[in-house]
Amino acid sequence: MLEVERLTAGYAGPLGRDRVTVVKDVSIRVGEGEIVGLVGESGCGKTTLARVITGLSRPSAGVVRFAGVDVHALRGRALRAHRRHIQMVFQDPYLTLSPRQTVRQALVEPLRIHRIGDTRSRSARVDELLDLVGLDPGVGERRPRQLSGGQRQRVAIARALSLGPRLLVCDEPVTALDVSVQAKVLNLLCDLRDRLGLACLFIAHDLSVVRQLADRIAVMRDGRIVEQGPTQDVTAGPRHPYTRALLAATPTIDLGPVASGVHPIGEHVPASRPPGQG
Template sequence: MTILELNGIAKHFSTRGGVVRAVDGVSFRLARGETLALVGESGCGKSTTARLALRLIEPSAGTLHFDGADITKAPAKTLRAMRRRAQIVFQDPYASLNPRHSIAETLEEPLLVHGIGDAASRRARVAELLSLVGLSPFHAERFPHEFSGGQRQRIGIARALAAGPDLVVCDEPVSALDVSIQAQVVNLLKDLQARFGLAYLFIAHDLAVVRHMADRVAVMYLGRIVEQADKRSLFAAPSHPYTRALLAAIPRPDPAGRGRLSPPPGDPPSPINPPAGCPFHPRCGFAEARCATDVPPLRAIAPGHVVACHLAESLPPQPAAVDDRPSENAMRRIALSASRMAAKAM
């Protein structure tokens, strides 16, 4: 069952230089218990899309449905009820926590806002939330500056879970953390998803993390989705030149492959003055004359696999970027090793 649906969502910002098309007609569906990852270069519109999904900012066009209800222009009362079921985990775990509030106050705030429980039940809920994310109840009286980055992100996750949501938007939740801590937090998110049936809209730059977390992947470029498929199909057979370039730029722990990274050439064009036709054609090695004039529609090339490229079926085959199978166990091993080291240090 679909929990979140975006249809042609757009967000345009007016500036002195013109109109910035931050998000320009994005559509996707997210089912209960599913993880959809949004990937792409910085500035492509991923975080803006995440905020549009929760209506933290107002869309310029398109419609937004949450659990079947149209909330595109819903009043504040309706949005408050929806936001009890849809929460967000921010990228910077320190900036997202109020330094003047203890952790108990931080975790109680969503319960107070939504009128959940009395004082005693809220205190019990705070202790339960801390235990869920691997912290101890005595941490409740501490303040954000007394925790490490990984611990602060666990607190951010606990706050997102406080009101019992169905959907959690994860806006690059591990990009500011060390690799071993990233593995712990990613595995925590997966465990919580399995326990509570959460749906995740997961935004990330690290494609190794995406490969571990996601069920489906949507690739964004200049405010638009250019390819969307299930995780295995996208990593095994990328069909858009931009997706191929992203996967080719993944560092590999192979001495023989040093110096062979192939990031997308050039810089992304300005969203104030995007190129005509396919927005990627100035950087594409396969572009033809029509790519500079005709906007490619997002079309299906296989069940569940859509791509916005005129040449998707005629591109030469590309080897899979990485073997998907070992990544699951690798992340678990890293997290387990880090947990054991932390336990010895205590």
């Protein structure tokens, strides 16, 4: 469904200096209803890649195809129609939620912009969206700052779902949340996949988060994908030293001597944090 082929992207250097390449020759695929985890330390280029995939910025080389269509070749009406298919969820829900709007207003807005339905059907759709993300209908009358962090992220997810996308690109959606709340949001994404057949590119800097829900994992370092494969393969038999370092830094592996003497995740690697995590 989503095919990213040999994608390169970056930013113009300051004061006309050379372009800085941040995403380097990245190829990655997400199938229908599949959850793919993209993991790598802070600053490695994950958000830049996500923005190019969702069409928010342009690549300098390579192609992003969705359902066979080159996303960056679309213009005007075709582009607007395409935007409904891929939606992004950010680490900070305030990037999508205005502090002045009630939850209900925030959820109705995309429907109004895309001229979907009438007042009545939009209101019914909002109730449906709140239910879908596990929020009480009463939450609709609140404003973002009257919600917990987890509730706010659920609202951001509901808004991303409002136009019926087939793929969500979630950029560190649980990074700012408490661990107990993180698990609930991860469960929600799995649930949405099961109920809606929704595919997800799930981005995090923490492999222990990604492995909980991803079918496949791609490991990014300094703008490149250094390893990708089924979650089981990548976590049980990592081939790249960097993947091993990431695994060693996750709490599940950092248990010290295990009673049975068998390490829970295959090969033992000294527990050291890769630089710049977080």
